[in-house]
Amino acid sequence: MMKRLMNIFKKQSDLTTILLFAAGVLTMPIWLDPIGANYPDLLQKFVIFGIFAVGYNILFGLTGYLSFGHAVFLGVGSYTAVWSFKLFTMNVLPAMLFATLISGLIAAAIGFVSMRRSGIYFSILTLAFAQMFYNLAYSVLIPITNGETGLQLRMHDIRIIDNYFSDPVPGLPSTEFFGMSMNGYSGFYFCAVVLILAFYVAMKIFRSPFGLKLKAIKSNQHRMRYIGSDTRPYLITAFIISGMFAGLAGALLAVTDPLAGAERMQWTASGEVILMTILGGVGTLFGPLIGVGVIKYLENIFSAINDAVLHNFFSFMPLWAENLLVAITAPFVGEGWHLTLGILFMVIIIFLPGGLMEGFQKIKTRYLTKSMKDSESTTKQE
Amino acid sequence: MSDKQNITRRQLIQAGSAVAATPMFFTKNAWAAESFANDPGDSATVTLGFNVPQTGAYADEGADELRAFKLAVKHLNGEGDGGLMNTMKPMSLTGNGILGKKVTYVTGDTQTKSDAARASAKRMIEKDGVIMFSGGSSSGVAIAVQGLAQELGVLFMAGLTHSNDTTGKDKRRYGFRHFFNAKMSGSALGPVLKEEMGTERKAYHLTADYTWGWTQEQSIQETTEGLGWTTTAKVRTPVGAGDFSQFITPVLNSGADTLILNHYGKDMINSLTQAVQFGLRDKQVNGKNFEIIVPLYSRLMAQGAGKNLEGILGTANWDWQLKDEGSIAFVKSFGSEYGFPPSMAAQTCYVQTLLYANACENAGTFYPPKVIKQLEGFKFDGMGNGPTEYRAEDHQCFKDVLVVRGKKNPQSSYDLLDIVKEVPRADVEYDASIFGGELGPYIV
DSSP: OHHHHHHHHHTOOHHHHHHHHHHHHHTHHHHTGGGTOOSHHHHHHHHHHHHHHHHHHHHHHHHOOOOSOTHHHHHHHHHHHHHHHHHTOSBHHHHHHHHHHHHHHHHHHHHHHHTTSOHHHHHHHHHHHHHHHHHHHHTTTHHHHOGGGOEEOOTTOOOHHHHHHSOOOSSOOOOEETTEEOSHHHHHHHHHHHHHHHHHHHHHHHTSHHHHHHHHHHHOHHHHHHTTOOOHHHHHHHHHHHHHHHHHHHHHHHHHSOEEOGGGGSHHHHHHHHHHHHHHOTTOSSHHHHHHHHHHHHHHTGGGOOHHHHHHHTTTSOHHHHHHHHHHHGGGSGGGHHHHHHHHHHHHHHHOTTHHHHHHHHHHHHHHHHHHHHHHHHHHHO | OOGGGOOOHHHHHHHHHHHHHHHHHHSTTTTSTTOOTTOOTTOSEEEEEEEEOOSSTTHHHHHHHHHHHHHHHHHHTTOTTOGGGGTOBSOOOOSSSBTTBEEEEEEEEOTTOHHHHHHHHHHHHHTSOOSEEEEOSOHHHHHHHHHHHHHHTOEEEEOSOOOGGGGTTTOOTTEEEOSOOHHHHHHHHHHHHHHHHOSOOEEEEEEESSHHHHHHHHHHHHHHHHHTOEEEEEEEEOTTOOOOHHHHHHHHTSOOSEEEEEOOHHHHHHHHHHHHHTTGGGOEETTEEOEEEEEEOOHHHHHHHGGGGBTOEEEESOOTTOOSHHHHHHHHHHHHHHSSOOOHHHHHHHHHHHHHHHHHHHHTSOOHHHHHHHHTTOEEBSSSSSSEEEOTTTOBEEOOEEEEEEOSSOSSSSOOEEEEEEEOHHHHOOOGGGGOOOOOOSOO
16 A cells, blocks of 8 residues: 555656646745745745746756856846836736747857857856846946836836727836736736746656757767767757746746846846755756745845844743854844855755755655565565 | 606615625725725834845945934834934924834845845835835935835835935835935035136046936036036946946046046945045146045945045035034934944934834824825924925925035044035025926825
8 A cells, every 4th residue: 555655656747746836836825924934025036036947957957057147038038028018018928928038039149159168168158148248238238227227117108008008097007917916916826827837848848858868968968979969959949948937037027026127137146046956956846946945035034034033032041041042143144144045055065965855855765765664564474 | 757766765775785885895994994005003013114235335324224223213112312302393203102003123135236125125015014114325226115115005214315316207105205315415515616626627427327326427517517617528337346446547547637436335435545546636637636526425434435535525414513403412312322423324214214203193194195295395303404394296305415525634433524514405405396207196
């Protein structure tokens, strides 16, 4: 009985995976509530950066090509989406469509050049492109990006489609999906559905012959070439796909909050998605999402903990112990959350090179082998 | 009477009550005419959000702002010596929180980035349920979160933000600014520049590349060109650049005799220090001494720039050496709490918090539209800048502006600025319509 259950567990079909995943994502407001992460903005960030990381993992996880400039597509997606809100309509669908297409085009251009090299040279090329876009956004592209202030909606934007059908309302319009507001929880559920779709696409790619080819490129590209398989088209396709995922994530950032700033394209933002992927587990389906959760949680919740909160937390102790513990923990929270992240990252790299997913896998195998032995011994006894 | 109108009284009442009940059933709190975001309701406390830069080029200002906010909360709750609550007039505050509710607060780090600031502000509004949030140090951030305030219907009392746009083309009904702006800096600085540097100079601008830098450059250029100066070049520099030498070298050979640094925070400390190291101040150009002007600077920046700031002209919103009743009370209160005098960023944040609390007391509610109406056109005194008015048309405070100069022989590490002139409010006032923009609706 136990064995059969385990077999089902092992041979999860794609359908059960996606259903479990959908259930997990859609119930986030419930199971994230106890740890103080249940509010729309953070939930939205979880799922949006989830899309970003899932897309990044298609490139880095499958082919092993470490792109250091993926935030470019995030930024391009955001700018495109905001321009779609300004020029055409506040409906989010065209914005997402344009953002995905345009970031795909830019990914094709960057990928065409960068994919001529591999390894560290590829990383440096993508980093150079990212830095170039970032600096352009602050200099010659200011008419498009509005520089440091960021691109925002104005009351007198053209909005051809919206203004054709209805008179402008007083105040700034807000983004909508056929009447559904993109603020608060409805915005989260919308992004969550997009994440589930994106995850499904990524899963299909992982399990397709195309995905297999990408994995083969990762394990030995020379051998691939020797057997007469041209790897470049596959690599560029993977790069474009992952760029489009990032563009979609960028568009959703603008959907939930119609503002685009160039800091989204800074190299630190590209570094963040690498951290997320490695922290969770490179090349695994769920790993990057777990990485997103950990980093965004630290960034938003840990960074807001101040001394007063700590004193409150330790208030059950005698005063001297309370003060001591507050003094010890204070450098790791608030503005020191980067320190916590750094330590966590080091621990994981040293002890679990496969990320948190490797940790789960270890626990799972240990538990499974143990219970399997148990069930075997019980069978013998019978 | 025709047959068609054969409706009994009973049916009519039933139909009527059904129609009346429907919207109430579907809209939460529809029976309360004044439902609004984060209504504290029956709660014993009310939460304010303080969103300041704790990291980045403006972190020093942010830290001082946070000190001021904490002090303001103390005073509102009737702890400490009461600070400006002893001198503010007219005042409805009682030292018993706001409207009888104890004031608590949450903090956040804007990182001087619009994205991070909005995420942090959203956390405060959505998770912590703040009824008002404040903070600043970058106009780009202030404008970004002010837009958010309008969208979500939570008041934003801007801290340090000096761009004309904050209460100009990007003004919002839910945003208020006590601090002065670039336009006022230009008007205040003009006469002093004319007196000390004459009417024939060539100015070279180095400008922080975002809304504040742009508007300050524009306002100062208008002022200096009004005096008869010419503008040699206007060069934009990235925020947080660290090294400005590549921008300063061209100044040497440009033929300009005046450098105007539209930089703030650590950027200004770096660029000024490098300009002095490059020997700009020892130069003679066109038969005149080369001069540097920093249109906006604070005591915190003076501490960072040290000797390099000696003799350099600029403007300030407030200074701890002012001798009016309000300033003395605030310096005493802040000094006894933290052991050093407050910066102008601290003063504006403290005053903003008290002004908001006072407006709630006056309105008798936290309902934002009513609080906004109390703040619009509010006239007050005893807060350190003389008689002040919150102009209703653009939510900008009008008050006296200080022209300051870096002190030659400072007595202590805080005594760094000389007040050259207190420019009266009438000299810096301007028409609210010149910048355009719209405040937007009261009810969102």
